Amino acid sequence: MxxxxxxxxxxxxxxxxxxxxxxxxxxxxxxxxxxxxxxxxxxxxxxxxxxxxxxxxxxxxxxxxxxxxxxxxxxxxxxxxxxxxxxxxxxxxxxxxxxxxxxxxxxxxxxxxxxxxxxxxxxxxxxxxxxxxxxxxxxxxxxxxxxxxxxxxxxxxxxxxxxxxxxxxxLPCAEGVYLKFQTVERPTVAVAAVRRPGGDYRVVVGAVGEVPVWADYPGVGEVDPVDLVGRTSPVSDLTGSERYKRHVTEVYIRRAAELLAESER
Amino acid sequence: MTAAQPATGHDHVVVAADVNGVSVTEPVPTRWTLAQFLRDRLGLTGTKVSCELQVCGACSVLVDGAPVSACTYLAADIDGRRVQTVEGLAARDQLHPLQRSFVEHFALQCGFCTPGFLMMAKALLDRNPDPTEDEVKEYLDGNICRCTGYEPIVAAVLDAAKRMRGQA
CATH class of the missing domain: 3.30.465.10 (Uridine Diphospho-n-acetylenolpyruvylglucosamine Reductase; domain 3)
Structure with a gap:
């Protein structure tokens, strides 16, 4: 107290x-x-x-x-x-x-x-x-x-x-989506997927590991969720096991990339 | 706005603030939280302390209109500011529309979380007098009721909002 x-x-x-x-x-x-x-x-x-x-x-x-x-x-x-x-x-x-x-x-x-x-x-x-x-x-x-x-x-x-x-x-600032899965006061996994002013793409995965990881791609169709999950080091805790978090992370990277692609159509 | 302060290096500070419309000038230890100050110094025990992690919302009060967790907010930081607690909601014997609505909707059981819910609801309606149900749920998602009264609480806030718009 x-x-x-x-x-x-x-x-x-x-x-x-x-x-x-x-x-x-x-x-x-x-x-x-x-x-x-x-x-x-x-x-x-x-x-x-x-x-x-x-x-x-x-x-x-x-x-x-x-x-x-x-x-x-x-x-x-x-x-x-x-x-x-x-x-x-x-x-x-x-x-x-x-x-x-x-x-x-x-x-x-x-x-x-x-x-x-x-x-x-x-x-x-x-x-x-x-x-x-x-x-x-x-x-x-x-x-x-x-x-x-x-x-x-x-x-x-x-x-x-x-x-x-x-x-x-x-500026101009990268534009895109921020998607997170959250059941308590902080996210289990957070994904930012953006189109950069130069025309390429960046996907950042935060919250699931000790530090954020990211990768850049020439096209949004080239975002590779499995590869990117492989670069994270999920921490098992009350919000899920490492295996579970890897799965959720892959799903959220895929969804974020799809949302970003849709927003550009 | 800002009262004269010793600039540096003291473990006590003098706080001059408006608490529920009353001017208060008190020396307080720097380590005191606003919840301690309200409850132990001013006797305003309507502000409850529970999780002490800014998660449960029982200690919610308004500082210059913004909701804060009094358990994790230094009393020193109210200097020059206006604080509103649940004790300041009613006008004499006249319950605030939110309080009346909580009673009518049976939006409480044990009542421990109620002051926090009322102050958060006030903060919401002050900035958004006509919120949707989703907006109410979203804004109150940092407040926990362990008697599981969420639906009546949301209904009470929506009803109070309607009433307050009608009165305006």
Missing amino acids: VLPPFALHRPTTTAQALSLLAEDSVPYSGGTELLLAMRMGLIRPTALVDLKRIPEMQEIRTDRSRLLIGAGVSHDRLATDPLVEQHARLLAAAEREVGNARVRAQGSIGGNICFGEPRSDVATVLIALEAELGLANSAGERSVPAEEFFLGPYWTARDATELLTAISIP
């Missing part, structure tokens, strides 16, 4: 936030993942650095040929923002189905990504859209492709002293 004690910092600029981050002084926004982990004793930071008072972390805007989303933007805003709907419809659609209405109101896209939960809806979609993740620390900034960000369960390319500042999606 009770959270362990911690100090609360409330910086109003990114620079202030960066000066406060350390191994045990961690970024905090919606708390939908962090506070649960703290209550379970999995993480015990001495300080939380609240990012909600940093205005630029809450921005959604376009800049030349990119859609830029501040890491603090909530799922609910992404699900309903006109700019996101206009430029990245697949992200908006996936965001409408994240968790439940409370998680969507509280939780931020940046927190979702940085927590590295293997069953993240957002991770699967951002890889499909070839998003770039902007990371900053007091020494400077770097940009990491979403494809290279998710290293393992609850493990990402972000260093403890780094802050994810913004998610950058190239």
Whole structure:
């Protein structure tokens, strides 16, 4: 019931936030993942650095040929923002189905990504859209492709002293479908199948294994569900055995590819 | 909006918020959840705590109109904001249309989940006064009733929505 004690910092600029981050002084926004982990004793930071008072972390805007989303933007805003709907419809659609209405109101896209939960809806979609993740620390900034960000369960390319500042999606954005099978609060398997602006196709399979896997195809008819399932490493848990999940994954890849093909007819 | 705060490094913060129309200014430990603050400091025990995982919805309250799980939301974060709990729904002796509708539809048995369902339903109707049955089910799918009263609950919300549109 009770959270362990911690100090609360409330910086109003990114620079202030960066000066406060350390191994045990961690970024905090919606708390939908962090506070649960703290209550379970999995993480015990001495300080939380609240990012909600940093205005630029809450921005959604376009800049030349990119859609830029501040890491603090909530799922609910992404699900309903006109700019996101206009430029990245697949992200908006996936965001409408994240968790439940409370998680969507509280939780931020940046927190979702940085927590590295293997069953993240957002991770699967951002890889499909070839998003770039902007990371900053007091020494400077770097940009990491979403494809290279998710290293393992609850493990990402972000260093403890780094802050994810913004998610950058190239425009025009890939279009397609996001399909998931879900019986509890997170998906058992999630599939994003998109046609990329260059005319080829990408299928990303998330949630079923420790990290998302994906493959690119010249045509939607060439999507090979059996091969793609073979690249996943499903984890047996209460939502199903490994064998069952392989079967469901194959079905969902096939359905996603069919839906994408139909949408193009 | 934002009250003056010590910028950094304290394990207590002063929270100035509007709770059900009443201004509240209180120092709270940073580690306190909103549910603790409402129940233990303000005596507003209508907000229930159950799963503590943001899954069951029993602790749902509104902060600046948005539904949050009070069990997994820092009390510190209500500073400068407006909080609505189930105690704020009725106007004196006059039940809120949602409450009246829940009674009429027998949309509760033990009642433990009811405050959460009421607040989530309010959040839904505030942004969508005319939801379809599917939209109601979808929005309330993060709330659990173990007396299995879902059908009366959905019927009650739809009926309240109709009533509230009629009154408007």
